[in-house]
Amino acid sequence: MSLTLQSRPAAPSSTEQSPARRNRFRSRVGALFVSPYVLFLLVVFAIPLVYTVWMSFHRFYFTAPGTDVDAPWVGLSNYKDVFTDPVVGQAFLNILIFLVINVPLTVGLSLVLAAALNAKMRGRAFFRAAFYLPYVTASVALVAVWQFLFGQDGFVNHLLGSHAPDPSWLVNTHLAMPMIAVFVTWKQLGFFVMLYLAALQNVGKELYEASAMDGAGKVRQFFSVTVPGVRPATTLVVIYAIITGANMFSEPYLLTGGGGPDHASTSPVLLMYQKGIEQGHPDVAAALGVVLIAFVMVVSLAARKLTERGN
Amino acid sequence: MLRRTASSLLVLALAGTATACGRAAPDANVAADARGPITVWLSNNAQEVQWGKQMVAAWNKRHPDQHVTAQQIPAGKTSEEAISASIIAGTSACLAFNTSPAAVPTFQKQNGLVPLDDFPGGTSYVTGRSGGLADQYKSPDGKFYQLPWKSNPVMILYNKKLFKKAGLDPEHPKLATYKEFLKTSRTLVHSGAAKAAIWPSPSSDFFQPWYDFYPAFAAQSGGKQLIEDGKPQFDSAAGRQAASFWRELYAEKLAPQEAYPGDALNDGKAAMATVGPWAVSAYKNAVDIGVAPVPTSDGGSGKHSFSDEKSVAMFSACKNRGTAWDLLKFATSSAQDGRFLETTGQMPMREDLTKRYADYFAEHPTYRAFADQAERVVEVPNVPGSVDIWQAFRDEWTKSVVFGRESTRAGLSNASSEITDLLNEYGGQS
Numbered sequence: 001m002s003l004t005l006q007s008r009p010a011a012p013s014s015t016e017q018s019p020a021r022r023n024r025f026r027s028r029v030g031a032l033f034v035s036p037y038v039l040f041l042l043v044v045f046a047i048p049l050v051y052t053v054w055m056s057f058h059r060f061y062f063t064a065p066g067t068d069v070d071a072p073w074v075g076l077s078n079y080k081d082v083f084t085d086p087v088v089g090q091a092f093l094n095i096l097i098f099l100v101i102n103v104p105l106t107v108g109l110s111l112v113l114a115a116a117l118n119a120k121m122r123g124r125a126f127f128r129a130a131f132y133l134p135y136v137t138a139s140v141a142l143v144a145v146w147q148f149l150f151g152q153d154g155f156v157n158h159l160l161g162s163h164a165p166d167p168s169w170l171v172n173t174h175l176a177m178p179m180i181a182v183f184v185t186w187k188q189l190g191f192f193v194m195l196y197l198a199a200l201q202n203v204g205k206e207l208y209e210a211s212a213m214d215g216a217g218k219v220r221q222f223f224s225v226t227v228p229g230v231r232p233a234t235t236l237v238v239i240y241a242i243i244t245g246a247n248m249f250s251e252p253y254l255l256t257g258g259g260g261p262d263h264a265s266t267s268p269v270l271l272m273y274q275k276g277i278e279q280g281h282p283d284v285a286a287a288l289g290v291v292l293i294a295f296v297m298v299v300s301l302a303a304r305k306l307t308e309r310g311n
Numbered sequence: 312m313l314r315r316t317a318s319s320l321l322v323l324a325l326a327g328t329a330t331a332c333g334r335a336a337p338d339a340n341v342a343a344d345a346r347g348p349i350t351v352w353l354s355n356n357a358q359e360v361q362w363g364k365q366m367v368a369a370w371n372k373r374h375p376d377q378h379v380t381a382q383q384i385p386a387g388k389t390s391e392e393a394i395s396a397s398i399i400a401g402t403s404a405c406l407a408f409n410t411s412p413a414a415v416p417t418f419q420k421q422n423g424l425v426p427l428d429d430f431p432g433g434t435s436y437v438t439g440r441s442g443g444l445a446d447q448y449k450s451p452d453g454k455f456y457q458l459p460w461k462s463n464p465v466m467i468l469y470n471k472k473l474f475k476k477a478g479l480d481p482e483h484p485k486l487a488t489y490k491e492f493l494k495t496s497r498t499l500v501h502s503g504a505a506k507a508a509i510w511p512s513p514s515s516d517f518f519q520p521w522y523d524f525y526p527a528f529a530a531q532s533g534g535k536q537l538i539e540d541g542k543p544q545f546d547s548a549a550g551r552q553a554a555s556f557w558r559e560l561y562a563e564k565l566a567p568q569e570a571y572p573g574d575a576l577n578d579g580k581a582a583m584a585t586v587g588p589w590a591v592s593a594y595k596n597a598v599d600i601g602v603a604p605v606p607t608s609d610g611g612s613g614k615h616s617f618s619d620e621k622s623v624a625m626f627s628a629c630k631n632r633g634t635a636w637d638l639l640k641f642a643t644s645s646a647q648d649g650r651f652l653e654t655t656g657q658m659p660m661r662e663d664l665t666k667r668y669a670d671y672f673a674e675h676p677t678y679r680a681f682a683d684q685a686e687r688v689v690e691v692p693n694v695p696g697s698v699d700i701w702q703a704f705r706d707e708w709t710k711s712v713v714f715g716r717e718s719t720r721a722g723l724s725n726a727s728s729e730i731t732d733l734l735n736e737y738g739g740q741s
Binding site: 061062063064065066067069087144147151152153167168170171173257258259260261262263274277278279280281 | 335336392395398399400401417420421422423506512513514515516517567568569570572627628696698699702706709710713714716
């Protein structure tokens with residue numbers, strides 16, 4: 001234990017504030033600054049979440065203003081509807097297929113590209129912008145590009161000729177979901193490359209120099225220095241990719257004609273939209289939403305455990 | 312301090328939510344006779360908007376104290392979703408001239424509609440204008456929550472130029488029987504005249520059966536609805552024949568399994584389409600259109616088809632329902648129906664259509680076939696859970712007919728069982 005000399009604080013003069021008063025003041029200013037965001041969280045997230053859970057245990061539908069309609073407690077009835085609907089099971093299976101393809105692909109590609117873009121190279125700014133462009137482009141426009149490429153009469157099938165899959169890419173039961181996973185990987189890649197680029201700035205150059213002196217090549221440096229150095233970013237990328245994948249709506253809706261052949265690309269959120277908005281069962285949609293939240297939490301926790309293993 | 316701040320924020324948030332939820336509805340008794348300015352919604356079809364603007368201008372000239380504002384229905388995936396959202400928010404227009412009968416049970420359940428029978432002479436006005444056809448639009452409680460306004464009887468529209476290119480006679484196309492239709496389709500595709508013989512959307516949307524299965528079933532069954540007397544009707548010989556016909560088209564790649572991102576007939580990618588008369592004026596600068604009835608197995612075509620009807624509904628958010636009712640009668644009067652027919656080519660839901668507007672049909676013979684068909688149209692069943700029911704049907708159709716992953720017999724049988732369960736479920740709830 002080291003000894004340090006501390007000067008005794010002088011008694012506050014009449015014009016000076018005591019530390020306690022200063023802290024109270026700071027605390028109030030702080031509360032004032034965060035209050036809009038807290039309010040936003042309450043109104044946009046917390047209250048709807050509580051309302052969703054409430055709806056999922058009641059027989060509920062949306063009505064015109066001033067309408068007095070009973071919303072009786074139905075216990076787990078809506079959850080029973082969710083768990084006995086084979087389409088719901090298919091939708092969660094689709095998400096698992098999506099995650100199995102999308103997450104490793106996203107992590108691998110974005111890390112490799114970020115490492116490449118972090119090195120000194122010609123046209124680095126151009127490549128950074130090029131990878132980021134799909135992320136900031138509207139999904140609808142990108143879907144049009146993919147339909148041009150992978151549509152039944154698309155460019156890829158023209159190249160493949162008789163080797164083209166039948167039924168074609170986007171209406172093929174086995175290919176529809178992998179196609180969506182690859183599409184989303186491509187669309188989101190720029191964002192994750194940016195995350196990794198930021199993380200790479202914090203990896204010490206001396207580690208690379210030391211490993212080089214020990215005789216490590218570029219590949220060895222990548223696996224021994226870069227990968228462990230950006231592990232917190234990898235956790236973030238994985239969890240963000242899982243959440244994005246689980247919330248997927250526009251890709252199956254636009255790319256594969258509203259859920260694909262025989263629900264081969266239906267996602268839980270697309271089903272929530274169909275049940276809640278199209279078919280007028282917001283109570284069942286709410287139960288499905290609660291199940292989806294639980295699913296995302298479990299998968300995210302498992303992924304976090306996996307990515308942080310060895311820390 | 313933090314606890315106090317948090318409490319204040321919670322109270323503020325709850326107050327905001329309560330204000331948002333505490334929506335008021337107009338007093339029905341006061342609104343029933345009230346007159347004043349109102350808003351009406353029109354579809355986004357260019358010809359309908361043109362008609363709507365002149366109709367409203369004519370009304371406003373006569374009733375300056377009851378000004379009507381017409382606007383296109385708010386954007387949404389479908390008009391039904393936009394209307395449903397507006398009912399919940401209490402922001403509906405007084406009248407929507409684009410209400411799908413399939414959505415009426417849902418709007419009714421949401422307490423979003425005003426029964427037209429409540430107005431003096433309401434029932435007799437509806438039945439007097441549409442005659443026997445009006446019965447299909449009556450709700451299970453015996454009331455009219457919609458005025459059947461116009462139909463677009465679905466027929467086979469074909470591109471004469473592509474038929475000629477394929478070596479077929481465009482003036483006398485062989486499309487009456489399933490066999491003839493398939494043979495003509497093969498010629499169209501195999502000759503390279505068109506990529507697809509016919510290209511209805513194979514997507515999973517609940518309303519797509521109205522443009523492939525339902526017209527074929529209506530024609531083959533002699534005018535049966537999907538559900539009659541609380542029982543599904545399509546798991547029958549007529550349903551199976553219609554389904555097998557469509558499965559053959561998909562299996563032989565005469566109809567593509569992937570949705571076309573546009574209008575295939577207009578773009579010359581498909582030689583035929585199942586469409587109503589609205590398309591004739593829409594295509595007039597792009598395609599030389601011919602019209603044929605929906606085929607049947609033995610060629611006894613042309614008896615029945617799907618109506619693709621749209622109704623006018625009055626919404627409970629309307630404060631000046633007296634004006635809305637008067638405008639509804641004005642907009643569906645004989646004179647305005649004539650203007651509507653001339654402007655859009657769509658068929659007002661009147662029993663004596665061809666006689667009343669004989670001059671128009673003499674001048675426009677293409678529309679005559681649609682007018683004849685309009686006498687024998689089949690509507691979607693007016694039953695609770697209608698959208699769920701169509702979705703259940705579509706799911707099985709996609710599996711069995713479009714992608715051939717199970718037999719058409721099994722597909723129709725499964726759909727029939729699922730729909731019976733839904734009918735029981737909804738019957739139990741109501």
